[in-house]
Amino acid sequence: MTGLEGLDAASCYAAVKARDRRFDGVFWTAVRTTGIYCRPSCPARTPAAGNVTFHPSAAAAQGAGFRACKRCLPDATPGSPEWDVAAGAAGRAMRLVADGVVDREGVDGLARRLGYSPRHLTRLLTAELGAGPLALARARRAQTARVLVETTDLPLADVAFAAGFASVRQFNDTIREVYALSPSQLRGRRGAATASAGGISLRLAVRTPFAGQALLGFLAYHLVPGVETAGPGWYARTLDLPHGPGTVRVDLDPALDEVPAGGVAMVGAHFRLTDLRDTTAAVERVRRLVDADCDPLPVAEHLGTDPVLGALVRRTPGLRLPGQVDGDETAVRTVIGQQVSVTGARTVGGRVVAAHGRPVETGEPGLTHLFPDAATLAEVDPETLPMPRARGRALVGLSAALAAGELALDRGPERDAVRAAMLALPGIGPWTADYVAMRALGHPDVFLSTDLGVRTAFRRLGLEPAAEIARAPLWSPWRSYALMHLWQTLMPDPPRPEDD
Structure with a gap:
């Protein structure tokens, strides 16, 4: 058994005997006598210890000659946290x-x-x-x-x-x-598939608890007009995919928040794609957006003992770190949002999209453009952008580095190398580089100590910001989630039926 950090065969077998869903997607169990591999929580009878092997990926089990269990569908699990x-x-x-x-x-x-x-x-x-x-x-x-x-049909x-x-x-x-x-x-x-009305409707597995309403509230609060829209129980946006544009509508039903902890919930996603070859990319990017591979239980166990964060964790169990569908877009939007309110950033972002984004016909009300790509923004005169000149120059310089391949935000390079490359660009400081690391690279251990929202949250909790920020190292390796819990105290409610 290789690649199963911190787990030996005895620990893996104990998880299988307990049918512990927390290990689904962390390792896979193969049974020599049947030639089948399963997820740890498979409801079938537990095989004898001498008949099982453990594998760090579904591909490893398949490569060893095992086929997927038809009962537990071991390939359909959240990825490893x-x-x-x-x-x-x-x-x-x-x-x-x-x-x-x-x-x-x-x-x-x-x-x-x-x-x-x-x-x-x-x-x-x-x-x-x-x-x-x-x-x-x-x-x-x-x-x-x-x-x-x-x-699908x-x-x-x-x-x-x-x-x-x-x-x-x-x-x-x-x-x-x-x-x-x-x-x-x-x-x-499985019987006849349901017609998908011109698109592809899938369900994305996420570990529970899953704070879907808090995620919806965050996405709706930060949405950029023309690219994103949201309503009660849903969020939608355009997608700039390798073979053409597309859209996705993510169903964040309030019932998802009620699924018991320690299991798996299914988030509905309806895609409309110009080219079906983009299905894999579209699904993965939306999984990043909803932080589908997070295991919320270790996060809650660690942060829940903190005298300040514990109450916030219990108030919003399963809070996610909202990700992104395009790293370049996230970086540009972060620069747009430097030193302005969220409302101001939305307004400026919408103006940049209207002026430089690619118009697309989506059939979805409110979704009219793709976010401008880096190559397009790299050619823009900074003086024409609806922001201070220094920030406009920073945005164009960042876009030029992205377009030239000098900076990659596709989660391929090491995070430290990305941060260093960002800080080397004019107008990009630690707050911007760290926010991009958190949102674009999915870094779970970032804390924005200079963030105004963090300081406001502590003050509203009746605490001295400097003293609390000094304790942030104690929250490692989940400081990004600690940050989200603090920001959650400032978030407006998610869209309600009367808001639609």
């Missing part, structure tokens, strides 16, 4: 594989983004995850295909290409090998 906590090369690679980089750019492209040779990357991933990049990408394609087969040939397979034959062979069923049998086993 360690991908963002440790953010090592393997975790960063998994983020890019999930985005479809191997399908679009091959192993060479993945290795280039991570700063390794293809051969060294393959050795590293095999040691950490039990499978190389091709096997990891194949497992991701199989999982995407299964979800599309079972939950797409023709099977369309499913094959939407999932990233190069041919229908490759799709058929892989599905048979991984699930021991043909694609037609897989669809028939």
